[in-house]
Amino acid sequence: MVGFGWEGARSVQGWLVTDKALTDQINRDAEAMQRKCRRVIEGHGLKDEFGDGRGAAAELYWAAVAVLSEAGEVEVGVMRRGAKNSSQDRANDWGQDTTRDSFWLLKLKEGPLYDSSTTDDNAEWTPSRARVDAQSGILAVDLYELRRRFRSVGADPLAQPDAQIHRTNAQLAQVLRASRNDIPHRKGLIALSVEIAAGRITTDDGLPSAAEVRHMTHGSKRLPWGSFGLTVAQAEVIEGLRSGHRMWLDWPALEDRSVVPLHSKYRHVPILATRNWRQPMQWKTVKFGSNTDAKLAVAAILNRIEQPFGSIHMKIDSLHRKLAASGLVASEWDIFCSCLCMKAS
Numbered sequence: 001m002v003g004f005g006w007e008g009a010r011s012v013q014g015w016l017v018t019d020k021a022l023t024d025q026i027n028r029d030a031e032a033m034q035r036k037c038r039r040v041i042e043g044h045g046l047k048d049e050f051g052d053g054r055g056a057a058a059e060l061y062w063a064a065v066a067v068l069s070e071a072g073e074v075e076v077g078v079m080r081r082g083a084k085n086s087s088q089d090r091a092n093d094w095g096q097d098t099t100r101d102s103f104w105l106l107k108l109k110e111g112p113l114y115d116s117s118t119t120d121d122n123a124e125w126t127p128s129r130a131r132v133d134a135q136s137g138i139l140a141v142d143l144y145e146l147r148r149r150f151r152s153v154g155a156d157p158l159a160q161p162d163a164q165i166h167r168t169n170a171q172l173a174q175v176l177r178a179s180r181n182d183i184p185h186r187k188g189l190i191a192l193s194v195e196i197a198a199g200r201i202t203t204d205d206g207l208p209s210a211a212e213v214r215h216m217t218h219g220s221k222r223l224p225w226g227s228f229g230l231t232v233a234q235a236e237v238i239e240g241l242r243s244g245h246r247m248w249l250d251w252p253a254l255e256d257r258s259v260v261p262l263h264s265k266y267r268h269v270p271i272l273a274t275r276n277w278r279q280p281m282q283w284k285t286v287k288f289g290s291n292t293d294a295k296l297a298v299a300a301i302l303n304r305i306e307q308p309f310g311s312i313h314m315k316i317d318s319l320h321r322k323l324a325a326s327g328l329v330a331s332e333w334d335i336f337c338s339c340l341c342m343k344a345s
Contacts, residue, residue, distance in 0.1 A: 005033055006061050020122075037061050102151070102160050103144040110140040136191040137226030138183055146183060146191055149175045150201060163267040164199060164249075169206035186224045190216050197234035199247050199269045213238050218277040233274045236281035248284035294326045 008030035009023040037057035041047050046056055101107070108114055110131060131140040138146070144161075151159050153171040176188045183191075193208055193216060195201040208216070215222040218229040230238075241247065252265040272282065288296060320330040 002065050004030065005065075006030055006058065033061065034058075101148055102158055103148045106161065107141050107144045110144065132226070133191070134228050135194055135230065136187045137224060137228070138187050138191060142182055143191055146175070146179055146188060147195065149179060150192070150195065159267075162200070162269060164202060164269050166202045167206060169203065172201075172203065172206045184224055186216070187227055190227055190229060193230055193238060194234060196241070197230070197237040198271050199249060202247075207238060207242050210239065210242065228277070231274050231277050231279065233279050233281045240281065292326070295328070298322065298326045298328065 004026050008027040010027065013020075013023040013027075034057060037060045041056045041060060112130070132138065133140060133143045136143065147161065150167060150172065151157050151165055153175055154165065154167045156163075156165060159165050172192060176183075176185060176192070179188055189208060189212065192201070193213070196203065196207065213230070213235050214220065216230050217235045218231060220229060223229045237247070249269060252268065255264060255266065323330045
């Protein structure tokens, strides 16, 4: 990475990268680059101009990185294998992009090269054991790759792992087909169903069928080997979505314009944990105080501003009577009479 080219690998040495010989070589190369840039600054008489040879050398290095980045020779923040390739312009849309991955850190921590057991460079390194997702039976690294692909096939392909996304049935099916060489279809469908039940993926036409949900639920004899399946709560959530119920998500605190989209919590989905495999789904009941169903219905219809052609609300007199019956002042709604949808008949 270009950052290592100037700063060296001291920021990751001993915890993220435990190969001391490798980090020492990166540090030596970085020090050599710094000396080279300082010699260029001094050779062109720019040290006196900037007043700080080291600061000027750093500016030179990053200016060179910027020029090479614009020329397409390097890509800031990615490895050499991720250099730009015209044949891969739409790699992210195809789910093949290896340079922009919001799951990269999670994958790294699940990989065999990650060692968080010690910070001692001289300690013997032991590869960590690969973890498996209990519900789907998929290796954790493969599960994160599957989740990345679900994001890559639609809008907002770089959504963070805990952010909510919306996908169509065609997009979800495309990912499952593309992953079938590594992940069996039923296991992939379980992983997808977990995401849907958690609220991280919303879909209109991509919900699994009732039979599929039944066969994927914990205790089913049709579960693939190594999979424990969906919890009862997850299965009931999906069935509720199929029946037209809406999932309740608590809104976060109001954010101001200083919060950038990447850090916004508006799409952050808090996951509700279950105590056991058989715990049922939890219902959320909303009470509207003194409002009646009639008042709520009138407000919902009027705030829509449009009415079906020929409906009773196209007639102003009938509308005024209904407003009065609901305890609302009809004159306060006269603004809607000026639009075509409220034209008197």
